Amino acid sequence: MVVPDLEKALSLYKDVLGAQVSEAVALPEHGVYTVFVELGNTKLELLHPLGEKSPIASFLEKNKTGGMHHICIEVDDIKAAMTELKKKKIRILSEEPKIGAHGKPVIFLHPKDCHGVLVELEQA
Amino acid sequence: MVVPDLEKALSLYKDVLGAQVSEAVALPEHGVYTVFVELGNTKLELLHPLGEKSPIASFLEKNKTGGMHHICIEVDDIKAAMTELKKKKIRILSEEPKIGAHGKPVIFLHPKDCHGVLVELEQA
Numbered sequence: 001m002v003v004p005d006l007e008k009a010l011s012l013y014k015d016v017l018g019a020q021v022s023e024a025v026a027l028p029e030h031g032v033y034t035v036f037v038e039l040g041n042t043k044l045e046l047l048h049p050l051g052e053k054s055p056i057a058s059f060l061e062k063n064k065t066g067g068m069h070h071i072c073i074e075v076d077d078i079k080a081a082m083t084e085l086k087k088k089k090i091r092i093l094s095e096e097p098k099i100g101a102h103g104k105p106v107i108f109l110h111p112k113d114c115h116g117v118l119v120e121l122e123q124a
Numbered sequence: 125m126v127v128p129d130l131e132k133a134l135s136l137y138k139d140v141l142g143a144q145v146s147e148a149v150a151l152p153e154h155g156v157y158t159v160f161v162e163l164g165n166t167k168l169e170l171l172h173p174l175g176e177k178s179p180i181a182s183f184l185e186k187n188k189t190g191g192m193h194h195i196c197i198e199v200d201d202i203k204a205a206m207t208e209l210k211k212k213k214i215r216i217l218s219e220e221p222k223i224g225a226h227g228k229p230v231i232f233l234h235p236k237d238c239h240g241v242l243v244e245l246e247q248a
Contacts, residue, residue, distance in 0.1 A: 001239065001241055003239040004240075009239045010241065012214075012237075012238060014213060016208070029239045030228075031177035039197065041165040041166055051190045065235070065236060065240035065242065066240030067240040068195070068238035068241055071168070073141070085141070088139075090136075111189070114136060114139065115127040115129070115132070115136070116127075116189035117125055117190065
């Protein structure tokens, strides 16, 4: 979820909903600050733009109050997933996996091939 | 996630991504068809409008390719959660819990109080 105010969003999940929430971490190579909300079985990722070329700046411009940006699903073998996705004509937004927020290989699938949802796959 | 074509969306998660996917279930009292994608630790809910007064029809009108509609977080005691949320000035979209897709009490929180995200709480 992209949020216009990281501290306020963090406070909703921590102080109001009582979840365990990480510190804000700057990821300059991704152009984002991230906070992870730990829900036991899964995590919510709060994102806020970092720097002028942040890839989420235009999203926040269009969604000024914030909004859901993407979902992330773990896979065992990202290269095998890429081969399979190419066979099934699902477009991948990069030629090679990149290193994501958890230091693990990630790819993003084209939202038009995923009924309007930006889907990230992360090698677990 | 609200999707324009339930069968196609179901097929992405089942046939391409290899997840276990439920049958489509009609919930006329909610004005939706639902499909649950089982991811082991969590579920994705695919929603498609049912009937002319479906509460998600306008969302699909605005997001023709589909998109993320809400997140759902489980709580132990929904009445206690409501009391706490009211204290913290988070608006709830109904006076009383309703019965959700799993036959359990649910409430929805105002997206403007949740940084642009529609948040559903379900009593586990």
